[in-house]
Amino acid sequence: MAQVKICGLRRPDHIEAAAQAGARYVGLVFFPKSPRAVSVEEAALLMQHIPMGVAAVGLFVNPDDALLDQVLGRVPLDIIQLHGDESPDRVAQVKALTGLPVMKAVGLSGPEDLPALTDYGLVADMLLVDAKPPKGADLPGGNGLSFDWRLLVGRKWLRPWMLAGGLTPQNVAEAIRLTGAPAVDVSSGVETEPGIKDEGLIRAFVAAAS
Numbered sequence: 001m002a003q004v005k006i007c008g009l010r011r012p013d014h015i016e017a018a019a020q021a022g023a024r025y026v027g028l029v030f031f032p033k034s035p036r037a038v039s040v041e042e043a044a045l046l047m048q049h050i051p052m053g054v055a056a057v058g059l060f061v062n063p064d065d066a067l068l069d070q071v072l073g074r075v076p077l078d079i080i081q082l083h084g085d086e087s088p089d090r091v092a093q094v095k096a097l098t099g100l101p102v103m104k105a106v107g108l109s110g111p112e113d114l115p116a117l118t119d120y121g122l123v124a125d126m127l128l129v130d131a132k133p134p135k136g137a138d139l140p141g142g143n144g145l146s147f148d149w150r151l152l153v154g155r156k157w158l159r160p161w162m163l164a165g166g167l168t169p170q171n172v173a174e175a176i177r178l179t180g181a182p183a184v185d186v187s188s189g190v191e192t193e194p195g196i197k198d199e200g201l202i203r204a205f206v207a208a209a210s
């Protein structure tokens with residue numbers, strides 16, 4: 001039914017499990033405050049376990065040019081995911097600087113947040129439609145929170161998009177049915193605790209989404 005991205009992978013065996021299960025994207029988090037963060041060295045090693053046909057997505061939060069250069073000098077990512085407060089202009093700059101497709105995360109909590117998807121659709125290559133983090137949250141994503149999927153019913157954007165936020169093996173099929181999402185992204189829903197992925201949950205999620 002939908003393509004799957006498993007985000008926040010930190011172990012080679014989990015990357016291999018995700019790929020074998022049929023995930024089309026794996027996410028590596030370059031945000032030090034995250035329990036899923038990887039160093040540049042760790043990421044370079046993890047890349048060796050990502051097979052052809054599976055896209056490596058690097059997740060950044062308000063990265064400066066130096067961080068992007070440093071990571072891309074060692075880690076041949078396929079897609080840059082921007083998950084901070086990056087403006088549309090900054091999205092365009094990152095595309096130009098890196099030469100890579102950029103996926104911009106947009107947090108939703110109500111209809112007032114929907115216009116941002118149109119704005120970013122003009123510059124980003126892909127959109128990640130996520131739940132808006134709670135005020136004061138430590139992380140701008142990966143909080144295991146969902147939003148009201150009915151906000152998305154009947155809507156279309158200029159770019160390919162993924163649905164994220166509080167998805168689990170139990171609810172992902174219903175989320176896809178309701179929203180028509182062509183792709184889905186998960187982190188907390190395939191973990192036993194923050195940052196600790198579970199192979200069985202990864203397999204169950206991909207099976208439920210596909």
Ligand SMILES: O=C(O)c1ccccc1NCC(=O)[C@H](O)[C@H](O)COP(=O)(O)O
Pocket residue numbers: 007008027029031034035036059061083130139140141142143144145164165166167185186187188189
């Ligand atoms: O996962 C993180 O730790 C993270 C940290 C900082 C910014 C974004 C982060 N994750 C974003 C993702 O791509 C998640 O997959 C997405 O927000 C859904 O997360 P979840 O609700 O936990 O499945």
